[in-house]
Amino acid sequence: MPDVSTGQAADLVVRGLTVSVDDKEILRGVDLTVPAGEVHALMGPNGSGKSTLAYTLSGHPKYTVTAGTATFGGEDLLALPADARARLGLFLCFQYPTAIPGVTTVNFMRAALRAQGKEMPAREFIRRLNEEMAALRIDESFRARYINDGFSGGEKKRAEILQMAMLRPRLSILDETDSGLDVDALRTVANGVTRLAGPDMSVLAITHYPRILEYLKPDQVHVLNHGRVILSGGPELASQIERDGYEPIIGPTAVAADGGRRSLTGVTAEAQA
Numbered sequence: 021m022p023d024v025s026t027g028q029a030a031d032l033v034v035r036g037l038t039v040s041v042d043d044k045e046i047l048r049g050v051d052l053t054v055p056a057g058e059v060h061a062l063m064g065p066n067g068s069g070k071s072t073l074a075y076t077l078s079g080h081p082k083y084t085v086t087a088g089t090a091t092f093g094g095e096d097l098l099a100l101p102a103d104a105r106a107r108l109g110l111f112l113c114f115q116y117p118t119a120i121p122g123v124t125t126v127n128f129m130r131a132a133l134r135a136q137g138k139e140m141p142a143r144e145f146i147r148r149l150n151e152e153m154a155a156l157r158i159d160e161s162f163r164a165r166y167i168n169d170g171f172s173g174g175e176k177k178r179a180e181i182l183q184m185a186m187l188r189p190r191l192s193i194l195d196e197t198d199s200g201l202d203v204d205a206l207r208t209v210a211n212g213v214t215r216l217a218g219p220d221m222s223v224l225a226i227t228h229y230p231r232i233l234e235y236l237k238p239d240q241v242h243v244l245n246h247g248r249v250i251l252s253g254g255p256e257l258a259s260q261i262e263r264d265g266y267e268p269i270i271g272p273t274a275v276a277a278d279g280g281r282r283s284l285t286g287v288t289a290e291a292q293a
């Protein structure tokens with residue numbers, strides 16, 4: 021069993037990751053590095069494999085790794101079951117959070133902390149939960165509500181960030197946490213993430229929109245297309261995608277010309293290796 025969370029971010033290094041779901045190959049050799057403490061964004065057309073990458077890294081059993089490697093702080097993630105990856109400090113904010121009728125938010129948070137060996141005295145737990153809920157503008161009544169049960173889309177996303185804030189992971193993968201949030205909620209959620217991002221927590225933010233990136237200020241933006249990272253660049257890449265769409269990047273000639281990777285902005289994915 022690897023060390024439990026040290027409270028410091030660590031490098032995520034993914035090399036040549038090939039993943040199948042139900043015998044269908046979805047990821048076809050993903051190369052991606054998120055250095056400790058950095059914030060990276062992952063963009064890409066619908067169906068390009070972003071959520072598949074997130075689920076694979078978090079250890080969902082449905083995804084079969086057929087080739088490649090993924091390490092976090094030098095630990096071989098792929099050799100670990102999902103719960104061990106969580107204990108190592110990996111956290112995934114789901115694109116579609118699941119309701120657990122019968123389990124209240126407060127009990128869910130306690131169980132999650134206990135499972136990761138981060139239990140704390142009841143009084144401290146309640147104080148921290150109240151603090152984090154206030155920071156995320158989540159009404160107190162949510163403590164006693166069943167987690168995600170009947171929550172609105174935006175409330176579910178906030179509940180995900182609440183888990184992140186309580187668990188203090190070393191790497192957070194946010195899968196479209198910004199989708200469906202109103203402008204105020206987006207700011208609240210983004211502030212919740214930026215408050216924790218830094219030396220203690222790296223972020224991989226999957227998004228379709230540059231808006232959240234104005235708050236998160238990513239060090240790099242990557243574009244996933246058809247199961248591969250085909251382009252990496254600075255934050256301006258997100259604005260360029262919003263302005264021009266994906267076609268200038270993933271047009272058939274551009275993708276075929278050099279095996280699928282190039283840079284419009286001078287920072288290639290290879291450059292991070």
Ligand SMILES: Nc1ncnc2c1ncn2[C@@H]1O[C@H](COP(=O)(O)OP(=O)(O)OP(=O)(O)O)[C@@H](O)[C@H]1O
Binds near residue numbers: 044046065073115
């Ligand atoms: N069980 C499955 N059987 C067949 N194909 C699947 C299965 N699960 C996922 N896929 C396919 O894998 C591809 C990648 O899906 P994924 O959810 O990773 O995309 P995404 O980049 O997150 O898209 P979005 O932006 O819409 O969230 C899609 O074409 C999807 O239909």
Ligand SMILES: [Mg+2]
Binds near residue numbers: 071072
């Ligand atoms: Mg997705």
